[in-house]
Amino acid sequence: MRFLVAVLFLSIMYACGSAEWYNHQVNIPETGWHKDTVAVFHSEINELDKSCHLLVEVTNKESYKYSNIWFFIDAISPSGHIERDTLECYLANDDGSWYGKSLGDDLYESIHSYKLNIRFPEKGVYKYYVIHGMRDTVLTDVASVGLKIIEVE
Structure with a gap:
C-alpha cells in the first residue's frame, strides 16, 4: 500500500510540472545486463x-x-x-500486474524514489554509478535504467 501511495505521489508531483534538472537513461543491451556492467550518470548541479x-x-x-x-x-x-546505497524497486504487484505505465511493444516504465527532498551541499558534477543487485550474473529483460533529478516546488 505504501508503494502505491508513493507511486501516486510521484506521478502527481511529476505531472505538475516540476523543473527537471537532469534526465538521462542508459539502454541495456538485448543480451542482458551483466552484474559488472555499470550504468553511469553525470549531473551538473548549480543550485544549492x-x-x-x-x-x-x-x-x-x-x-x-x-x-x-x-x-x-x-x-x-x-x-x-x-x-x-542499496535501492529496491518494486515493478509488479503480487498478482503480476506491472506498476508504472505501458509503453507498448511489451515495455513498462516505472519511476521510483531514490532520495527525496535533498539539497546538494556543493556545486559541480555529481557522478552516479549503478549496477543491478540481482542474483543473476546476466539480468535479462531490462530495457533501460535512468536517473532523474527534479526540483521540489
Whole structure:
C-alpha cells in the first residue's frame, strides 16, 4: 500500500510540472545486463538553495521474470565524497500486474524514489554509478535504467 501511495505521489508531483534538472537513461543491451556492467550518470548541479528529488526510472519487458529489482548505487560528489546505497524497486504487484505505465511493444516504465527532498551541499558534477543487485550474473529483460533529478516546488 505504501508503494502505491508513493507511486501516486510521484506521478502527481511529476505531472505538475516540476523543473527537471537532469534526465538521462542508459539502454541495456538485448543480451542482458551483466552484474559488472555499470550504468553511469553525470549531473551538473548549480543550485544549492533549492530542494530536489532523485528518481530512478526502470523500463522492463513484460517477460522480466521478477517483480522487483535491486540496485547498488555509488554517488560521488564533486569533492570526491562517496555515498553507497542499496535501492529496491518494486515493478509488479503480487498478482503480476506491472506498476508504472505501458509503453507498448511489451515495455513498462516505472519511476521510483531514490532520495527525496535533498539539497546538494556543493556545486559541480555529481557522478552516479549503478549496477543491478540481482542474483543473476546476466539480468535479462531490462530495457533501460535512468536517473532523474527534479526540483521540489
